Amino acid sequence: MLKLQNLTKTYANGVRALDGVSLDIPRGMFGLLGPNGAGKSSLMRTLATLQAPDSGTASMEDGSGGQIDMLRDKDAVRRQLGYLPQDFGVYPKVSAIDLLDHFAVLKGLSARGPRREMVESLLQQVNLWDARKRKLGTFSGGMRQRFGIAQALLGAPRLVIVDEPTAGLDPEERNRFLNLLAEIGESVAVILSTHIVEDVTDLCQSMAIMNRGQVLLTGSPADAIAELDQCIWKKRIDKSQLEAHRGQFNVLSTRLVAGMPVIHVFAKDRPDQGFELVDPGLEDVYFLKLRQQQMAA
Numbered sequence: 001m002l003k004l005q006n007l008t009k010t011y012a013n014g015v016r017a018l019d020g021v022s023l024d025i026p027r028g029m030f031g032l033l034g035p036n037g038a039g040k041s042s043l044m045r046t047l048a049t050l051q052a053p054d055s056g057t058a059s060m061e062d063g064s065g066g067q068i069d070m071l072r073d074k075d076a077v078r079r080q081l082g083y084l085p086q087d088f089g090v091y092p093k094v095s096a097i098d099l100l101d102h103f104a105v106l107k108g109l110s111a112r113g114p115r116r117e118m119v120e121s122l123l124q125q126v127n128l129w130d131a132r133k134r135k136l137g138t139f140s141g142g143m144r145q146r147f148g149i150a151q152a153l154l155g156a157p158r159l160v161i162v163d164e165p166t167a168g169l170d171p172e173e174r175n176r177f178l179n180l181l182a183e184i185g186e187s188v189a190v191i192l193s194t195h196i197v198e199d200v201t202d203l204c205q206s207m208a209i210m211n212r213g214q215v216l217l218t219g220s221p222a223d224a225i226a227e228l229d230q231c232i233w234k235k236r237i238d239k240s241q242l243e244a245h246r247g248q249f250n251v252l253s254t255r256l257v258a259g260m261p262v263i264h265v266f267a268k269d270r271p272d273q274g275f276e277l278v279d280p281g282l283e284d285v286y287f288l289k290l291r292q293q294q295m296a297a
Contacts, residue, residue: 001026002047002070002159002189007056009042009213017042018053019213029185031200031207031221032193033286039213040193041086044163047191048083049074063158079108082152082160086167088144092137096128096147099136103151122150126180142173149180160184163193178203201282209289216289221282228280228288233265235275252287 002025009018017039034040045051047058047070058070060080068076091099100119109115123129126146131139136147145165152160162181166174182203184190192199200207201221209217217224232252237245242261245251250266264278265271266288 002058002060004047005057007043007046007053007058009046009051009053016213018046018056021056021210021213021215023208023215023218025189025191026206027187027189028206029182029204030189030191031204032191032210033195033197033200033207033282034210035195035290037212038195038210040195040210041163042213043210044083044085044161044191044193047077047159048081048085048161049077060159079155080158082154082157084145084148084152084160084162084165086163088148090136090139090144090147093135095133095135096139097123097132100147100150100154104154107154109155118154122153125153126150127176140173142169142177145169145173145177146180149177149184153184158188160188160190161193162190164195165192166194166196166199197281197283197286209286211290211293214293216293217285221285224285225280225282228266228284230277231266231268232278232280232284233267233271233275234262234278235265235271236260236262237274250291252284252291 004021004023007018007021010016021039021043032040032043046053049070052071059067060070060077062068062076062080068080070077097119100123101115104115104119109118123132126149128143128146128150131143136144139147152162166177169177178199181190181192185203192204194200204221206220207218208215236257237260239261242254245263249271252264252266254261254263264284265275266284270277
């Protein structure tokens with residue numbers, strides 16, 4: 001369990017990236033959902049000890065019933081942490097097994113026998129054993145991300161942070177990668193930072209929605225979706241009607257279907273006879289929270 005209380009961070013350019021962030025993050029898959037610039041990466045870098053907040057507290061369980069102060073005892077955090085940043089670079093001319101072995105040495109795994117055993121086991125776990133001697137420059141995007149997860153799992157961490165891991169992956173690689181994350185999340189805390197709603201819906205038992213450095217919602221995706229039951233309405237309209245509908249109704253999203261806009265509207269009762277009641281999804285929750293924050297500003 002991680003406990004974050006009132007974390008704040010303002011950069012030198014005046015951007016307030018974290019604005020009183022408080023979260024309880026349990027073991028398992030935790031989704032951190034928000035648009036680009038929401039503050040997700042700033043929060044991930046803070047938890048990964050790469051930057052310090054201006055104020056607030058953060059603690060995590062140490063595995064023996066105690067607590068680690070994540071902001072003061074950074075060495076202890078790093079021993080418990082696996083991190084796959086959004087931009088994970090590799091040495092293109094080095095083989096997967098050699099680079100992972102190098103990372104293991106940097107992680108402090110000095111004994112050659114146990115280190116080699118862990119490296120080989122991780123390459124098998126992420127389904128890269130057959131490609132272990134290939135140079136990383138020949139890997140696809142999905143293979144590089146799976147290699148990134150292997151390096152994040154070195155040292156058997158209790159907390160794994162992955163920042164926008166499926167951006168740019170094709171559907172097959174994305175599914176393979178998400179299945180791997182789900183397996184990892186059965187035994188450790190995994191924070192999945194993403195702007196892709198489906199990733200959170202499919203994988204995460206608990207979640208938070210962030211925007212403009214603030215937490216807008218926490219809880220389980222299923223509970224958040226259930227809150228909107230009987231409140232989401234769909235209508236297909238002409239493009240010329242779009243602005244009028246946006247002015248008249250609480251339009252959450254617009255999607256072109258066969259060249260015509262299909263809008264989702266939040267309302268307790270049927271907005272007008274042209275609307276059809278639909279089952280809500282996490283995307284509706286997401287857009288509603290962003291719209292509520294915008295209207296309150």
